[in-house]
Amino acid sequence: MAQRQRMTIRDVAAEAGVSIQTVSRVLNSRPDVAPETLRRVQEVIQKTGYAPNMLARSLTQGRSHVLGVVAYGLEYFGPSRVVTAIERQAAEMGYGVSLNLILEPETGDVDRLLNTLRARQVDGIIWAIPEVGDNRAWSRTKGSELPVPVMLVGGMADLPALPSIGIDNEAIGRLATEHLLAGGSNKIAIVTGPLSWWEAQQRLLGWRKTLATNGLDVSDRLVFEGDWTVTAGEHGLQRLLDRCPEIDAIFASNDQMALGILYAAHRLGRSVPDQLSVVGVDNIAEASHFWPPLTTVYQPLGDAGALAVKQIDLLIGKSTQPRRTQDLPSEMTLLMPELIVRESARCLESVVRPAIEPAQRTAAAGS
Amino acid sequence: MAQRQRMTIRDVAAEAGVSIQTVSRVLNSRPDVAPETLRRVQEVIQKTGYAPNMLARSLTQGRSHVLGVVAYGLEYFGPSRVVTAIERQAAEMGYGVSLNLILEPETGDVDRLLNTLRARQVDGIIWAIPEVGDNRAWSRTKGSELPVPVMLVGGMADLPALPSIGIDNEAIGRLATEHLLAGGSNKIAIVTGPLSWWEAQQRLLGWRKTLATNGLDVSDRLVFEGDWTVTAGEHGLQRLLDRCPEIDAIFASNDQMALGILYAAHRLGRSVPDQLSVVGVDNIAEASHFWPPLTTVYQPLGDAGALAVKQIDLLIGKSTQPRRTQDLPSEMTLLMPELIVRESARCLESVVRPAIEPAQRTAAAGS
DNA sequence: CTGAAAGCGCTTACAG
């Protein structure tokens, strides 16, 4: 089957008594091979377990069939889902995945990374680093002159210079906040992620807009900036309650911080959800077993990853062909999140209707 | 900087007014280049942003500088740590990482995977799939005739046919159980992982041996086979208590199941750790914020991943050289886990001394 | 110190 001495197309050709390009034809399943020849070559391939050298193939074709995937924080929930989905979809489409992890989202070493990927001749790059600060400035500066297509995963503040796909994070904030309103809360605080993160900003924005629309308080004392950790949730609740004891609900910008909030609430003797409603984001595996089970917002991260691969495959196809309309989808595609109702937030309505009108909802909540 | 038209070594040579192999010498920082020539070539490289085509380089060198990493369940705690560490170490040593995820640990498609990796000419393979059932049978059958070095990550039942590195899972079971004993428990149950997993078996073994050594009950009614999920922990506690209400401690084979146990204990009105001590495994981010904070066993997974890369680099170096002593480390390297004491298990001793004698410990616990 | 030649293992036109 496998062998130590690597075998080449030449060996196969010799053994089958044909030329190497006939073998090549068989390998690439081209139609113009005589049935008998085909059989003979296939037999040899089968017998020897020959597998063509992708490196050589890539060199002549000018395509490596490898996608460069750049990610951060694989040990966290979001990135691990995205990368898993990317790998799955890529494998399905015949791409290999070159994994490149960075240690900090705000890395200055974009250039070196891009150069490495270019040197490895990846067919396309999937940039799955969240937008933090101006860590995507490079996409505007030199995004357009990159030698290969790039897909950004995760939305960004300004219209991206490169095609991008992400989750609608403002909608996350809106869904969570609307649910809290529907549950009858009217002093709704928020524990955000680091506000240098686009995702954190957008979730805050969704919260703010929803409350403002309903004429409710959105002052700064209701906002605590966390850092995604459980500890931040704990400190957040304590701090928010210090500032404003009448808070009756909190939107935690991720489940870990929601856990911290539940923990602190327990310690402070605030019962959830009776005295305090909590909604998180992510739906981590443990969420349904928090006390109480956590109401949270699900993000279709797997869909985002898979879609990124499909899109970049399209772009790669185009960049190979004599580029015509140049109709690159250089806009931002946003996928919709979904609310998962459990028990950490009061829920006065028997049926959750996301499409309900705010006024109506508030009325129902007040009844 | 970057350019659409890919530039080759030939372009650089022309622009610098030298031959291509002089450029090659500069690229590979060989000593035999005149200072002035060196300067001129470097200048051109700098100016044009030229990066040599790794594919072409690999083809001539017979080395791709890519490691094939095969993993399962990147969305879970262990694998994500291992893969992260592998990528980090690989990048540091100049290797690219080709990520290959499988959907089920007991995949039958080992052959196709191995073929793909061979076709991509990876320099070595890191097989980071846990041993489940006989999913490593291939390593004995054809492990030795593989064209490239392979490192298995995660221990295995029989002495592996290939060099392997993992965590001492029996020690995990021992550390956890000894701690429970030290806390004064003497009816100690276990919720295991799926027993087709080597890791789960070993943890069970550690539990069993430790109890047996201390003359305590290790009968089957104290064993519940879970599947690593929170839900399994919940069911596990309920079931174990049904069978044997006097249970006063449980070793959960991972933190998720430990969470399920805490959850169920809360529901059943068993206070932790007063009536029930619980120890988990992994030390997930949330563990320190469970109620009560979870005592657990930490596994040096990052070390394992990094070590795997270092080892395979050695093997690759050897397989390149005219193989001499053939002293491949074809044995199993096991790294030691560490107990992290928090509040979910009673702890009578002020200082935890893992080296303490069992008899002495039991005595202390009884006092 | 530097360059002309050969070759890595394939594929892509180009003949027949």
Next chain:
DNA sequence: CTGAAAGCGCTTACAG
């Protein structure tokens, strides 16, 4: 339907 030639972009001996 099949094969001889050229070439992908490098590196490795081999001359000078």
